[in-house]
Amino acid sequence: MIQKLIIIGTAALLLICGTEKVHASSYYWAPKTKISNVEVTVSAGTELELPTEMNHDFEKDGNNLEDEQNGNPIIREARKYLGVPYxxxxxxxxxxxxSGLVQYVYAQCGKKLPRVTTQQERCGRKIPLNQAQPGDLYFWGISGQTYHVALACGNGKFIQAPAPGQSVMVSDVHFFRPDFAIRLD
Incomplete structure (x- = not known):
């Protein structure tokens, strides 16, 4: 199932990006309902129709973030960049x-972080996902080989720069679950 969704997402990105190289794990989808018999055939000039049974649960504004989290300087800063293209x-x-988003947001708040995810994950200590607080970092991938990072906002929400063709947005761990969280030192 997930492999089919990655193939569909990759095919869509290839159509959007033309001949540019696209990494399949850079495009994140989560099924809302069960999809069966998904078939993808892509040729030059073909318009791809994606299944309607998808729930990205991505929002380009921060209106779904709790008011109490808006007081966190990291989240307040990150909200400024909602809608900025990937x-x-x-x-x-x-x-x-x-990782550029995470690095930039923290720099604006006076904390210097390294540039890439594998370096950023070493800047703090691992915490259980359910203990993540606004400003903690969510990571996808195994420790030492992470491929994605986002800023935890609380209540299972996070701000991320997701993938080519998308923009900085608010997402939910129920639809794109991180592998681990880090609380910065």
Whole structure:
């Protein structure tokens, strides 16, 4: 099931990006309902129709964040960049990748972090996912080989720069579950 969704997402990205290289794990989907018999055939000039039974649970505004978390300076800063486009290697408000967003937001709040996820995960201590608080970091992948990072907002929400063709947005752990969390030192 997940493999089929990754194939569909990759096919969609290839159509959107043309001949640019796309990493399949950079596009995140989570099924809302069961999908069966998904078939994807892609050729040049073909328009791809994606299944309607998908729930991205991504929001381009922060209205679903609890008011109490808005007082957190990290989350307040991160909210400023909702809607900024994803750019591979992006580290500025002109475009962010996941670790570039995290690095930039923390720098604006006076804390210097390294550039990439595998370095950022070493800047704190692991905590249980259910104990993540606003400003903690969520990671996807195994420790030492992470491929995605986001800023925890509390109540299972996080702010991320998800993938090519998308923008900085609020997402939910119920639809894109992190592998572990870090509380920065």
């Amino acid at each position: 750019v591979w290697g992006g580290t500025t408000p002109h475009g962010f990748d996941c």
